Amino acid sequence: MKYVLPIHGIIGEDVMASNIMLHLNNAKEYEAIHLDINSVGGLKAEADKIIKLLSDTKKVQTASNSGDIMSAAVEIFMIAPIRTF
Numbered sequence: 579m580k581y582v583l584p585i586h587g588i589i590g591e592d593v594m595a596s597n598i599m600l601h602l603n604n605a606k607e608y609e610a611i612h613l614d615i616n617s618v619g620g621l622k623a624e625a626d627k628i629i630k631l632l633s634d635t636k637k638v639q640t641a642s643n644s645g646d647i648m649s650a651a652v653e654i655f656m657i658a659p660i661r662t663f
Contacts, residue, residue, distance in 0.1 A: 579610075580610045581601070583632075586645070588619070589617055589624050589654075591620060593624075602635060615654065617648065618646050618648045619652070620649065622653075624650075639660060
C-alpha cells in the first residue's frame with residue numbers, strides 16, 4: 579500500500595521539512611510513498627532538506643503532478659524513479 583504525500587504550495591512557506599517529517603511519521607507503516615506535487619517551487623535550501631528526508635526513507639517510488647511543478651519542486655519530483663506528468 580502507498581502513502582500519498584502531498585507537496586502543495588510554496589516550498590519554504592507552505593511546505594516545510596517539518597511538515598514532511600510529520601507525513602513520514604504517518605507513512606512508516608506503509609510500503610511505499612507516492613509524491614503528489616503542486617508547487618511553483620520556493621527555497622532551494624528547504625527543498626534540499628525535504629529531498630534528504632524523502633531519500634533517507636528509501637520508500638519514494640512514484641511521483642505525479644496535480645498542478646504545477648516548477649523550480650525547486652522539480653528537484654523533489656525527480657527523486658521518484660517512476661514519474662508521471
